[in-house]
Amino acid sequence: MATLSRLPRSAQATAAHGGQHPPASYYIKRALLYLGMISLSIVFMVPMAWMLSTSLKLQGQVFAHPPIWIPRPIMWYNYVEVLTVAPILRWLGNTCVVTVAATLGTIISASMVGFGFARLRFPGRGALFALLLATMMLPHIVTQIPTFIMFKYLNWHDTFLPLIVPSFFGGGAYNIFLVRQFYLTIPTDFDDAARIDGCSTFRIFWQVMLPLSRPDLATVAIFGFMAHWNDFLAPLIYINSFDKLTVTLGLSRFRGEYGTTAWHLLMAASVVAVIPCIAIFFFAQEHFVQGIQMTGMKG
Amino acid sequence: MTTPGGAVSAGAPLVGRGKRRRSRLAMREARDGYLFIAPWLLGFVLFTAGPMLASAVLALMRYNLFSPPVWVGLANIKKLVSDDIVWLSLWNTAYYTFLSVPLRLIASLVLALLCVQKIRFTAWFRTFFYLPSVTPAVAMAIVWFWILNPDVGLANTVLRAIGLPPSKWIWDPKTSKSTFVLMQMWTAGGNTMVIFLAGLQNIPQSLYEAAQIDGASGWAQFKNVTVPMLSPVILFNLVMGIIGSFQVFTGAFLMTAGGPANSTLFSVLYMYRLAFEQFEMGYASAFAWLLFLVILVFTLLQLRMSESWVYYEGG
Numbered sequence: 001m002a003t004l005s006r007l008p009r010s011a012q013a014t015a016a017h018g019g020q021h022p023p024a025s026y027y028i029k030r031a032l033l034y035l036g037m038i039s040l041s042i043v044f045m046v047p048m049a050w051m052l053s054t055s056l057k058l059q060g061q062v063f064a065h066p067p068i069w070i071p072r073p074i075m076w077y078n079y080v081e082v083l084t085v086a087p088i089l090r091w092l093g094n095t096c097v098v099t100v101a102a103t104l105g106t107i108i109s110a111s112m113v114g115f116g117f118a119r120l121r122f123p124g125r126g127a128l129f130a131l132l133l134a135t136m137m138l139p140h141i142v143t144q145i146p147t148f149i150m151f152k153y154l155n156w157h158d159t160f161l162p163l164i165v166p167s168f169f170g171g172g173a174y175n176i177f178l179v180r181q182f183y184l185t186i187p188t189d190f191d192d193a194a195r196i197d198g199c200s201t202f203r204i205f206w207q208v209m210l211p212l213s214r215p216d217l218a219t220v221a222i223f224g225f226m227a228h229w230n231d232f233l234a235p236l237i238y239i240n241s242f243d244k245l246t247v248t249l250g251l252s253r254f255r256g257e258y259g260t261t262a263w264h265l266l267m268a269a270s271v272v273a274v275i276p277c278i279a280i281f282f283f284a285q286e287h288f289v290q291g292i293q294m295t296g297m298k299g
Numbered sequence: 300m301t302t303p304g305g306a307v308s309a310g311a312p313l314v315g316r317g318k319r320r321r322s323r324l325a326m327r328e329a330r331d332g333y334l335f336i337a338p339w340l341l342g343f344v345l346f347t348a349g350p351m352l353a354s355a356v357l358a359l360m361r362y363n364l365f366s367p368p369v370w371v372g373l374a375n376i377k378k379l380v381s382d383d384i385v386w387l388s389l390w391n392t393a394y395y396t397f398l399s400v401p402l403r404l405i406a407s408l409v410l411a412l413l414c415v416q417k418i419r420f421t422a423w424f425r426t427f428f429y430l431p432s433v434t435p436a437v438a439m440a441i442v443w444f445w446i447l448n449p450d451v452g453l454a455n456t457v458l459r460a461i462g463l464p465p466s467k468w469i470w471d472p473k474t475s476k477s478t479f480v481l482m483q484m485w486t487a488g489g490n491t492m493v494i495f496l497a498g499l500q501n502i503p504q505s506l507y508e509a510a511q512i513d514g515a516s517g518w519a520q521f522k523n524v525t526v527p528m529l530s531p532v533i534l535f536n537l538v539m540g541i542i543g544s545f546q547v548f549t550g551a552f553l554m555t556a557g558g559p560a561n562s563t564l565f566s567v568l569y570m571y572r573l574a575f576e577q578f579e580m581g582y583a584s585a586f587a588w589l590l591f592l593v594i595l596v597f598t599l600l601q602l603r604m605s606e607s608w609v610y611y612e613g614g
Contacts, residue, residue, distance in 0.1 A: 033418055037421075040413075040428070041428070044489075045427050047439070047485070048434070065451075066460075112336075112338060113338055116331075120335060121332065122328065122329035139545065142587045144587070145354060149364070166346055168342075169346060170342040201327075229435065232435070232436060248436075249437075273435055277433050277435065
């Protein structure tokens with residue numbers, strides 16, 4: 001079953017009651033619990049279901065009253081139409097380039113820095129790590145304007161570079177923290193054995209540590225993917241050309257043009273932007289909770 | 300979180316203890332250490348410390364990107380103090396933050412507690428609650444804009460169907476901020492929930508068993524076991540929630556453009572306009588610093604207050 005995570009499930013409730021039938025209040029409680037969970041799930045899924053449903057309607061059905069949930073006929077053609085009226089495939093391609101490159105930068109640099117903080121001793125390590133953690137709490141707004149001006153002087157405006165290059169410099173405090181926590185769990189015997197064999201630090205990192213940390217790097221990759229795919233503010237500030245828009249930015253421009261008239265097309269475009277995220281999520285969901293658990297968040 | 304530092308200075312005494320070989324190894328290890336953290340160190344200088352310093356200097360200048368910057372001293376700061384929109388945007392942001400963060404924390408904790416109940420399909424329920432958090436905020440803003448439409452939107456259709464008066468949602472200054480609060484519970488609640496879930500799973504089952512033997516009720520167990528054991532995670536979500544909420548932007552930018560009557564003009568939205576629409580880089584930097592200091596004060600306040608209610612194991 002494709003589900004969020006595989007958590008150890010405790011003994012089934014029925015087992016706890018041995019062979020006897022549990023009291024009626026037990027069944028009522030459970031029924032209420034299921035009812036609550038199902039209604040909450042509906043509340044959480046309705047907006048997405050509505051988006052999908054609207055994206056498959058005839059324009060005339062969009063404003064139908066009472067609302068139509070299952071469109072008839074199902075207008076798959078809306079998706080063809082939306083791809084012809086806006087360069088959505090192009091925008092998706094742009095987003096892919098940015099996301100893949102930035103995620104790669106995140107993985108490479110976060111694993112290096114995480115390794116350094118976890119496995120190597122150097123003067124000032126504690127202070128620098130505290131500084132790293134402190135930057136997690138730093139609001140980005142204060143650095144945005146000078147960074148914008150710096151990229152302007154580098155002539156990087158209206159290119160993907162401002163969206164990609166910063167990821168190669170550490171990949172974010174949270175990711176470094178995540179990787180470091182993982183490396184701390186690997187016994188030092190591994191490095192010691194390799195060192196005695198005359199391995200350089202870089203080879204220990206590359207040939208011993210990296211292969212061991214593959215699942216953890218997958219977590220970092222997924223966090224990186226989501227963050228860059230969903231990013232809006234950075235593309236908004238840096239990208240202007242219509243053919244260089246990322247899919248989130250393109251979607252907002254598209255809405256400016258079609259927002260009040262063609263809701264079915266706008267919803268189709270939204271579905272196209274959302275689907276890769278949901279696909280990746282289902283594909284790799286155990287890494288999410290694992291990654292969050294990995295940080296421990298304990299005392 | 301782990302205490303930074305820990306066994307950090309352990310490397311230092313090795314150096315200069317007389318053993319040449321040992322110290323040479325330690326030197327090499329230190330060199331490699333700096334090399335490995337170099338990307339972050341460089342990034343810190345280039346994208347954090349440098350820009351912060353530059354921002355502080357810019358705050359004392361007038362600069363529109365096209366003509367050279369002019370030193371204006373404290374003029375921007377004087378202007379900030381007398382700019383009503385600045386204070387209105389801070390008020391809007393604070394209002395939004397102090398309503399949305401506690402509500403989201405409570406709702407996410409309830410969701411997380413529901414998800415650890417011993418019932419079937421919890422993994423599916425978790426997925427449903429979490430899914431909105433991983434979808435692009437732009438797409439979510441667009442679909443909400445459509446659902447909240449006062450005349451033809453789904454939200455009012457449902458309200459009318461169950462006999463409640465329709466609302467104007469984001470189109471009425473009286474309800475616009477609360478509507479954003481509701482929406483963020485839906486879009487970000489799952490994220491907070493997953494962090495709570497991870498925390499709940501770290502609580503040893505034996506504590507609950509001991510409480511049950513002592514005859515503690517469900518509520519007593521929650522109050523005396525779950526909350527104290529979860530308190531570091533609550534603090535983490537609280538601090539990150541406040542920092543994130545103070546920077547709320549995308550929804551208001553796309554859905555209301557700050558309206559109606561500036562009721563959803565949040566600080567970062569106003570800063571965006573100053574910097575990237577009016578190109579008042581100096582004034583916008585001064586405003587960014589003001590917002591930064593406001594966030595910093597609230598964060599430090601939270602951390603200070605947390606000493607009395609956060610329980611650290613073994614601490």
